[in-house]
Amino acid sequence: MTSDTKSPGSARPGGRTARNTAAVLRATLDELGEHGYGALTVERVAARSGVHKATVYRRWGGVDGLLSAALEWSTTHEWEPARTGDLRADLVDLAETVVRGFTDAPERDVSAASVAAAFASPEVAAALRVFMADRHARAAVVVTDAIERGEVPEDTDVHEVVRAAVAPVYYRLFVSREPVTESDVRRAAGLAADAAARGAFRNAATPSRPA
Amino acid sequence: MTSDTKSPGSARPGGRTARNTAAVLRATLDELGEHGYGALTVERVAARSGVHKATVYRRWGGVDGLLSAALEWSTTHEWEPARTGDLRADLVDLAETVVRGFTDAPERDVSAASVAAAFASPEVAAALRVFMADRHARAAVVVTDAIERGEVPEDTDVHEVVRAAVAPVYYRLFVSREPVTESDVRRAAGLAADAAARGAFRNAATPSRPA
Numbered sequence: 001m002t003s004d005t006k007s008p009g010s011a012r013p014g015g016r017t018a019r020n021t022a023a024v025l026r027a028t029l030d031e032l033g034e035h036g037y038g039a040l041t042v043e044r045v046a047a048r049s050g051v052h053k054a055t056v057y058r059r060w061g062g063v064d065g066l067l068s069a070a071l072e073w074s075t076t077h078e079w080e081p082a083r084t085g086d087l088r089a090d091l092v093d094l095a096e097t098v099v100r101g102f103t104d105a106p107e108r109d110v111s112a113a114s115v116a117a118a119f120a121s122p123e124v125a126a127a128l129r130v131f132m133a134d135r136h137a138r139a140a141v142v143v144t145d146a147i148e149r150g151e152v153p154e155d156t157d158v159h160e161v162v163r164a165a166v167a168p169v170y171y172r173l174f175v176s177r178e179p180v181t182e183s184d185v186r187r188a189a190g191l192a193a194d195a196a197a198r199g200a201f202r203n204a205a206t207p208s209r210p211a
Numbered sequence: 212m213t214s215d216t217k218s219p220g221s222a223r224p225g226g227r228t229a230r231n232t233a234a235v236l237r238a239t240l241d242e243l244g245e246h247g248y249g250a251l252t253v254e255r256v257a258a259r260s261g262v263h264k265a266t267v268y269r270r271w272g273g274v275d276g277l278l279s280a281a282l283e284w285s286t287t288h289e290w291e292p293a294r295t296g297d298l299r300a301d302l303v304d305l306a307e308t309v310v311r312g313f314t315d316a317p318e319r320d321v322s323a324a325s326v327a328a329a330f331a332s333p334e335v336a337a338a339l340r341v342f343m344a345d346r347h348a349r350a351a352v353v354v355t356d357a358i359e360r361g362e363v364p365e366d367t368d369v370h371e372v373v374r375a376a377v378a379p380v381y382y383r384l385f386v387s388r389e390p391v392t393e394s395d396v397r398r399a400a401g402l403a404a405d406a407a408a409r410g411a412f413r414n415a416a417t418p419s420r421p422a
Contacts, residue, residue, distance in 0.1 A: 167381070174386070
């Protein structure tokens with residue numbers, strides 16, 4: 001509502017800065033959802049949020065700064081994977097979540113827009129790294145569950161199991177640009193679950209010497 | 212050298228159109244290599260190739276068209292994977308090739324530039340799909356070798372083994388934006404080789420019913 005914020009760069013809960021931050025990041029996500037990354041501009045975000053354009057430029061620098069901040073903000077939202085009591089089923093569900101999130105309108109989702117923007121922006125790439133690390137940590141609870149059930153060795157790199165389950169899905173979506181079928185999802189998740197059960201992701205199983 | 216080509220859109224070997232095509236696509240790859248995707252323009256490619264700007268626009272439409280054509284053209288170049296007689300070693304080598312090709316100066320490599328551009332351009336995405344299918348087919352010879360040695364079941368989906376070996380590397384490079392260590396490469400390739408030997412990539416092993 002004003003370009004004269006008291007603490008640019010810091011968000012005090014409940015204060016004007018915090019309200020402005022929430023309004024701007026909400027507007028960024030809404031603009032992405034409605035018009036996609038290609039149409040995202042500081043002007044549109046400013047107009048939608050009711051925050052002065054000069055404030056948005058000063059606080060976030062531009063579109064890449066808005067995208068990075070929106071991505072960081074979205075890690076504060078609650079997200080939990082499904083926990084069915086079966087590692088394979090949980091990993092299939094996780095990989096399916098990836099497919100759903102990225103196939104409807106990829107450039108309209110903040111994480112997909114960030115995957116694209118990270119190629120050109122080190123700032124977005126850094127924010128994406130933090131976001132994905134948060135997702136790995138949240139998703140890894142399904143592997144921890146399997147360890148507690150005794151299905152997977154205790155010293156398993158739980159994040160690596162998550163990466164293994166979703167990487168083939170991302171590869172088809174963003175690199176080889178192939179359709180992702182239900183059997184692709186099941187194979188990727190099933191291989192990760194089987195390998196985890198066999199101890200392939202144990203920390204000790206990682207070659208420690210560089211080649 | 213002229214904007215008046217007789218057969219725009221068709222490349223006759225040895226003719227002026229073919230020479231123009233080779234000059235323009237060579238210039239596109241050289242511009243990418245020297246200045247990166249962000250600096251790629253029709254003007255620069257035209258100046259470098261000596262082909263009239265209007266001809267470049269008419270034949271290729273713009274930067275995305277140049278990128279797509281350069282990617283397609285690069286599939287006609289010979290490339291063969293290393294064949295050591297050991298599937299695991301061959302897949303490690305393949306995944307290392309991916310890391311090398313994408314970590315030096317990603318936006319300066321035509322395939323990396325295309326991975327980035329494919330998010331915004333359906334034309335580039337289609338060309339990337341064709342390029343990656345060609346790469347899968349060429350790389351799959353290391354799996355065919357393993358089948359011939361009797362190490363891997365005959366009805367193995369050889370392309371899927373290739374995807375499994377490289378997907379975790381691409382995931383770290385382009386999605387989770389994490390460093391790729393030597394042990395990451397060895398783990399990904401090793402898991403793919405082990406799973407292939409156990410028959411996990413047999414066509415019959417793929418669930419055929421949709422869930």
